[in-house]
Amino acid sequence: MAIPNDFLNVLINKLGEEHVSVDPLEKLVYAHDLAALPKSVKLLFDTTPDAIVRPESAEHVAEVIRLANEYKIPVIPRGGATWGFGGTVPVRGGVVLDLTGLNRIVHLDEEHGLLTVECGIVWEDIMRFLQKTCWELPVYPSSALSSTVGGWAATGGIGYGSLKHGPFIKNVVKATAVLPDGRAVMLDDNSDPSLSQLFGSEGILCVFTDLTLKLVPKSEAERPFMASFSSLANALMAAQEVLRLTSPHSLVLRTFGFTRTKDYVNPDAYFFGCFTGYKHAVDKYYLTLEEVVNRYRGYLAPEDEAGREWEERFYTLRVKKWGPSILGNEFIIPVPKILDMVGYCWQLGSLARLDVEVEVMFVSRDRALMFQLFLCDERKSIRYLTEAAITKKVLEAAIKAGGKPYGYGLWNFPFMEAAEPEKKRELESLKRALDPQGVLNPGKTIGAELALGLPLPGRLYGMLMDGVWFLRKVV
Amino acid sequence: MLVLPKLQLEDVFACAQCGYCMKRCPVHYFLGWESESPRGKVFAIKELIKNDGRVDEKRIHRLGRLLSKRFFNCTFCGLCREVCHVEIDLLELWSRVREMLYDHGFVPENVVRLSEALRLSKNIYMMDNASRTDWVAYTGADVSFKDSAEVVYFVGCVTSFSGRVQTVAQAISSILNSANEDWTLLKDEWCCGHPLVLSGATREARALAMHNVEMVESIGAKKVVTGCPGCYLALKHEYPRLLGRKPGFEVLHSSQLLDVYMASGKLTVPKADVTLTYHDPCELGRISGVIREPRAVLQTIADALVEPEYSGKESICCGSGGLLKAVNPSLAESLARRRYGMLASTGADVIVSACPTCVQTLAQAATATQNGKRVVDISELVAEQIGLI
Ligand SMILES: Cc1cc2nc3c(=O)[nH]c(=O)nc-3n(C[C@H](O)[C@H](O)[C@H](O)COP(=O)(O)OP(=O)(O)OC[C@H]3O[C@@H](n4cnc5c(N)ncnc54)[C@H](O)[C@@H]3O)c2cc1C
Numbered sequence: 088m089a090i091p092n093d094f095l096n097v098l099i100n101k102l103g104e105e106h107v108s109v110d111p112l113e114k115l116v117y118a119h120d121l122a123a124l125p126k127s128v129k130l131l132f133d134t135t136p137d138a139i140v141r142p143e144s145a146e147h148v149a150e151v152i153r154l155a156n157e158y159k160i161p162v163i164p165r166g167g168a169t170w171g172f173g174g175t176v177p178v179r180g181g182v183v184l185d186l187t188g189l190n191r192i193v194h195l196d197e198e199h200g201l202l203t204v205e206c207g208i209v210w211e212d213i214m215r216f217l218q219k220t221c222w223e224l225p226v227y228p229s230s231a232l233s234s235t236v237g238g239w240a241a242t243g244g245i246g247y248g249s250l251k252h253g254p255f256i257k258n259v260v261k262a263t264a265v266l267p268d269g270r271a272v273m274l275d276d277n278s279d280p281s282l283s284q285l286f287g288s289e290g291i292l293c294v295f296t297d298l299t300l301k302l303v304p305k306s307e308a309e310r311p312f313m314a315s316f317s318s319l320a321n322a323l324m325a326a327q328e329v330l331r332l333t334s335p336h337s338l339v340l341r342t343f344g345f346t347r348t349k350d351y352v353n354p355d356a357y358f359f360g361c362f363t364g365y366k367h368a369v370d371k372y373y374l375t376l377e378e379v380v381n382r383y384r385g386y387l388a389p390e391d392e393a394g395r396e397w398e399e400r401f402y403t404l405r406v407k408k409w410g411p412s413i414l415g416n417e418f419i420i421p422v423p424k425i426l427d428m429v430g431y432c433w434q435l436g437s438l439a440r441l442d443v444e445v446e447v448m449f450v451s452r453d454r455a456l457m458f459q460l461f462l463c464d465e466r467k468s469i470r471y472l473t474e475a476a477i478t479k480k481v482l483e484a485a486i487k488a489g490g491k492p493y494g495y496g497l498w499n500f501p502f503m504e505a506a507e508p509e510k511k512r513e514l515e516s517l518k519r520a521l522d523p524q525g526v527l528n529p530g531k532t533i534g535a536e537l538a539l540g541l542p543l544p545g546r547l548y549g550m551l552m553d554g555v556w557f558l559r560k561v562v
Numbered sequence: 563m564l565v566l567p568k569l570q571l572e573d574v575f576a577c578a579q580c581g582y583c584m585k586r587c588p589v590h591y592f593l594g595w596e597s598e599s600p601r602g603k604v605f606a607i608k609e610l611i612k613n614d615g616r617v618d619e620k621r622i623h624r625l626g627r628l629l630s631k632r633f634f635n636c637t638f639c640g641l642c643r644e645v646c647h648v649e650i651d652l653l654e655l656w657s658r659v660r661e662m663l664y665d666h667g668f669v670p671e672n673v674v675r676l677s678e679a680l681r682l683s684k685n686i687y688m689m690d691n692a693s694r695t696d697w698v699a700y701t702g703a704d705v706s707f708k709d710s711a712e713v714v715y716f717v718g719c720v721t722s723f724s725g726r727v728q729t730v731a732q733a734i735s736s737i738l739n740s741a742n743e744d745w746t747l748l749k750d751e752w753c754c755g756h757p758l759v760l761s762g763a764t765r766e767a768r769a770l771a772m773h774n775v776e777m778v779e780s781i782g783a784k785k786v787v788t789g790c791p792g793c794y795l796a797l798k799h800e801y802p803r804l805l806g807r808k809p810g811f812e813v814l815h816s817s818q819l820l821d822v823y824m825a826s827g828k829l830t831v832p833k834a835d836v837t838l839t840y841h842d843p844c845e846l847g848r849i850s851g852v853i854r855e856p857r858a859v860l861q862t863i864a865d866a867l868v869e870p871e872y873s874g875k876e877s878i879c880c881g882s883g884g885l886l887k888a889v890n891p892s893l894a895e896s897l898a899r900r901r902y903g904m905l906a907s908t909g910a911d912v913i914v915s916a917c918p919t920c921v922q923t924l925a926q927a928a929t930a931t932q933n934g935k936r937v938v939d940i941s942e943l944v945a946e947q948i949g950l951i
Contacts, residue, residue: 112625116605162760169580230580233584241744404580404647407576410574412575
């Protein structure tokens with residue numbers, strides 16, 4: 088879609104030229120997120136923004152949204168663009184709102200361990216800032232080196248530390264957000280709408296502009312661990328036992344493919360993580376871990392090696408080097424279903440002649456975040472498209488097993504009805520109430536839209552993907 | 563029509579678009595837009611090439627000028643490569659793209675002028691190359707021009723011509739003398755060619771490399787010493803590629819030479835009651851891996867050596883690399899001020915680097931602040947402390 092010159096002129100007048108870009112190269116590079124879009128999909132949507140705005144303040148954000156409402160122009164919030172579900176990709180042009188300029192630390196309440204930051208700040212900058220204090224972050228995503236705080240509030244919110252401290256939402260006390268009508272509001276448990284209603288709304292209901300995070304006192308001790316096993320089943324049982332007997336900060340289990348770059352003793356599966364807290368507790372947990380690993384005939388890596396793996400925790404996509412592309416999906420799954428799900432992934436993989444790999448990040452003793460991926464090559468367009476259909480199959484199985492997608496965005500929206508019907512109703516009614524004009528991140532999460540604003544029914548989308556999966560056989 | 567070599571082609575597609583490079587890029591830090599980030603640039607390349615690596619000529623002609631602006635807004639500091647999730651050799655990629663832009667005539671005017679200057683005068687300042695050794699007279703250094711010697715001191719354009727840092731040449735000469743080295747200057751040194759490589763004019767850099775290597779080899783020197791990390795990178799790493807053979811001499815940076823001299827007792831330097839901080843030049847530290855040696859030298863001669871925020875392989879560029887100063891001086895200045903701020907806030911008395919260009923750049927940033935700190939090159943500091951200059 089083309090945006091009226093009028094709109095652009097007012098925008099530039101209000102924000103200043105340096106905050107607005109219509110440069111063709113800029114539009115090109117803002118037309119995507121982490122995932123490589125198959126060429127055929129690009130034909131369905133108008134992924135190129137008409138303009139990009141880099142606001143400097145919450146007032147700027149409100150101004151852009153107010154104007155967008157006036158002119159009915161889509162606004163697509165964007166943080167680090169590290170989410171792979173198409174949340175920051177325009178579907179019918181509009182304005183991409185790059186929030187990374189709102190990156191200040193607003194206030195540290197040293198006494199109570201509360202930190203207020205602007206939404207576009209990257210986690211790593213908070214970590215650096217906290218080094219000089221006696222506090223640390225309870226939770227952060229494994230993309231902490233480039234993703235933003237606002238981006239995590241708008242998406243899943245499960246990451247390192249969630250096992251011990253809960254999901255991100257449990258660690259935010261309040262936030263400020265701009266609603267789709269341009270109003271700036273304070274959000275907490277008692278506000279209307281409440282913080283939890285808008286948390287995880289994938290940029291379709293509000294733009295978070297600042298957040299107040301809970302911190303935890305720095306741990307006295309930190310002891311990373313890593314153990315490899317000759318079978319996934321053993322690794323999984325050992326991990327569950329570790330969860331039952333100890334309280335790790337994080338525990339992540341991976342299959343062989345993730346270890347491609349490394350040379351482990353037992354290459355089938357491994358887990359790694361970290362104990363944090365008081366030294367005596369950490370040491371006690373470590374002894375228990377040793378005993379469990381032995382019991383399941385695993386190999387406990389030397390601590391320096393475990394330390395290196397822990398340092399590497401932000402580099403989960405190293406394996407892409409051999410792709411050059413990857414396709415995958417993420418879902419929350421009951422722990423007892425993990426083994427079945429991995430088995431199913433492998434089965435699909437062997438049908439498609441692909442090595443499907445799995446990472447499991449435990450969220451609690453009975454729930455885990457599962458990330459399934461395989462290497463592929465986006466340049467082989469038709470094959471790539473058929474392979475994309477695998478991710479849909481996996482998701483369907485996960486939902487049947489009592490799981491749910493870890494994010495909807497543009498790619499997983501048809502699954503919300505089956506996985507979380509109540510959440511869908513709530514989001515739909517909030518969307519109607521807060522954004523009647525549909526300006527904020529349209530065509531995502533609760534329903535898709537094609538280039539000209541035509542709706543794309545979830546069922547049709549599902550049928551298309553099934554067709555593509557069928558096409559696989561022909562290809 | 564440029565074909566992106568297989569390795570770079572795979573790399574472009576392997577880029578995870580994770581943005582780790584973007585977060586660290588010192589240029590993106592100031593400009594903020596996605597197209598000014600390494601990640602954005604890789605994506606732009608991906609959109610501009612076909613699956614087999616051939617360039618989409620139509621797109622290049624439409625976007626060439628815009629691309630050129632982005633690809634030359636880069637200091638070639640290599641931090642993006644250092645943090646890359648999938649270990650892409652981004653510096654190599656940037657070089658290929660600059661070559662492509664050069665071949666298509668899409669390089670900034672100042673870069674064209676620079677390569678013109680180099681072609682005609684063999685130095686980056688467009689000066690008569692015969693005046694390259696005028697610094698000897700200005701500084702009163704004790705040097706010689708021999709037909710045969712063990713060591714050649716390769717001075718480099720910046721140190722030779724730029725008044726502020728000619729003392730670096732004086733210092734290195736005096737240190738070589740003090741260590742009783744059998745050394746010489748080249749009678750006709752030409753620019754090392756690194757600026758041409760950075761311009762994308764790799765083919766033209768070859769002529770300069772050939773000349774310099776022939777000069778050194780005709781002297782029969784076994785070692786070439788230079789105080790300039792750019793020259794060091796060119797002589798040591800770029801020449802073998804440009805010439806298709808390994809030159810018959812070893813290349814040492816002055817900081818490595820100082821480390822060897824001091825460790826072997828060839829040079830004794832008294833300890834000074836001073837706190838130093840060290841700025842790693844990108845081309846020396848991160849790119850060439852010379853990180854330990856300058857620190858070993860400084861730890862021996864100073865009371866204390868404090869590390870700034872971001873050091874060693876993580877060091878942040880002072881803004882003088884990659885021809886940024888020529889292309890976008892105000893941006894280069896912003897980078898310099900930021901880096902100077904980090905160094906000054908260590909509380910050190912003196913800021914040391916091992917690169918005449920970094921020293922010059924940071925010293926300029928220092929003068930722009932109140933109570934700016936002293937910025938010196940490591941060889942100047944050592945020579946001063948022994949009383950050689
Ligand atoms: C290597 C790697 C590791 C990862 N690990 C994890 C992990 O451990 N846990 C996890 O949950 N995810 C993970 N992710 C996915 C992703 O990084 C996270 O979801 C992250 O929080 C997204 O933040 P972002 O700033 O990149 O958001 P973006 O990708 O820019 O945006 C994501 C969505 O949020 C919306 N949005 C962005 N900012 C705002 C805002 N201020 N207000 C309202 N809406 C907004 C966008 O419109 C979009 O729909 C990982 C990704 C990578 C590449």
